[in-house]
């Protein structure tokens with residue numbers, strides 16, 4: 061199953077034109093951070109008098125899990141929202157696909173190989189698991205609903221491709237048995253896995269996970285952590301992980317950036333961050349060191 065999935069991922073990537081060709085509206089200002097999957101350069105963002113992000117620079121290497129931690133209101137969600145185009149930074153640049161950009165449009169993200177999940181469940185409760193996961197491929201479909209209803213050959217072939225792809229991802233995450241159930245009938249932990257499946261179905265290179273384990277039991281967290289690790293190890297995904305459970309973060313991350321009042325106060329491996337005096341003072345507390 062995995063070879064089918066990774067083969068499918070590779071084929072899907074190869075089938076797409078180069079990023080520069082797909083996103084003509086992004087001016088080729090200059091090429092930076094060529095070894096990063098994604099990077100921020102001096103990003104600042106304010107809401108009135110509140111500085112959500114102050115001159116934050118940050119890089120994500122291909123195939124790494126990069127946590128962003130910090131106290132409530134530190135700027136973690138703002139950082140993900142700038143990357144995903146929901147917020148427009150007041151200053152700074154985003155480096156993605158070898159380009160240096162002032163702003164990303166949310167609808168351009170899937171084509172740039174970036175997928176995200178949200179802090180709160182964002183599924184279609186009246187649809188099945190299969191339909192919810194397939195929604196992650198909507199941007200790539202060439203045939204509309206009418207063509208599908210009319211049973212046009214191209215639309216049928218496309219629907220079969222989508223169904224195959226959904227089954228591959230469901231197999232990867234171990235949720236195949238639930239594909240035909242209404243998503244709202246599943247336990248919370250499984251619904252979060254469906255969200256992950258929807259993010260993975262489009263073969264992204266970069267995954268943004270905003271508190272994927274919030275509200276989960278310890279068992280559900282362990283399962284989700286295993287999936288995030290597999291996505292790195294078996295699919296080569298680069299992941300930004302926002303998470304409050306420090307045990308999960310320390311066990312799962314390759315590197316950790318720490319925000320406090322919108323400022324990046326530390327950046328390093330889990331052991332480096334754990335013993336950083338600024339991080340202990342601002343976030344971890346003395347007992348965690």
Ligand SMILES: Nc1ncnc2c1ncn2[C@@H]1O[C@H](COP(=O)(O)OP(=O)(O)OP(=O)(O)O)[C@@H](O)[C@H]1O
Nearest residue numbers: 107110111112130131132133134135136137138139
């Ligand atoms: N849309 C907004 N309008 C006004 N202020 C905002 C908005 N989004 C974020 N902020 C403010 O920006 C600061 C950073 O918020 P952000 O949500 O990024 O922090 P966070 O680290 O994700 O917090 P939490 O851990 O509580 O989710 C906070 O002071 C917050 O109140």
